[in-house]
Amino acid sequence: MVSTDQVKSTKSRKRRFSSNISDPVADLLTRIRNANLAFKDDLVAPVSKLSEAVLRILEQEGYIEGFAREGEGVQQAFRIQLKYSKSRQRTISGIKRVSTPGRRVYAGRGKLPRVLGGLGVAIVSTSQGVMTDKDASKKGIGGEVLAYVW
Numbered sequence: 001m002v003s004t005d006q007v008k009s010t011k012s013r014k015r016r017f018s019s020n021i022s023d024p025v026a027d028l029l030t031r032i033r034n035a036n037l038a039f040k041d042d043l044v045a046p047v048s049k050l051s052e053a054v055l056r057i058l059e060q061e062g063y064i065e066g067f068a069r070e071g072e073g074v075q076q077a078f079r080i081q082l083k084y085s086k087s088r089q090r091t092i093s094g095i096k097r098v099s100t101p102g103r104r105v106y107a108g109r110g111k112l113p114r115v116l117g118g119l120g121v122a123i124v125s126t127s128q129g130v131m132t133d134k135d136a137s138k139k140g141i142g143g144e145v146l147a148y149v150w
Helices: 004-011 024-037 049-060 133-139
Strands: 042-046 064-070 077-082 095-097 121-126 129-132 143-149
Touching: 024 042, 024 049, 024 077, 024 095, 024 143, 049 064, 049 077, 049 121, 049 129, 049 143, 121 133, 129 133
Parallel strands: none
Antiparallel strands: 042 077, 064 077, 095 143, 121 129, 121 143
8 A cells, every 4th residue: 555655755756857868959849849739838848058048039039928947956947838829829830940960951141041931930040149030130140040930
């Protein structure tokens, strides 16, 4: 028979994340895509500086409601609130990883991609930080195309 102390200890355990992720951006985008398709209100994703920059762009562009860092040390994670319309329609119609560890995709300042004719956003990692394709073209710089969001 299981004692009440054992039941409490199994319920109070926090979920641990694998720190051996070869592509943290793809992991973040996949978690967001899956939670969005399942109409989840929020999700949890592992912390990284690049993930934080991507989340900041998604928040600025209005694709997610917000995000917050929770936990301490190795157990840190982002709590991401997804955004839906009043009729519960998704704000993220699609999300796609472009540059992968096995196939890097770079775009020069004159060849920055346009997603859905300017309706979507391309997330670009430049020498001046992670930014949208619009911001990169205003600054006249190119970089690695991380993802498309529409």
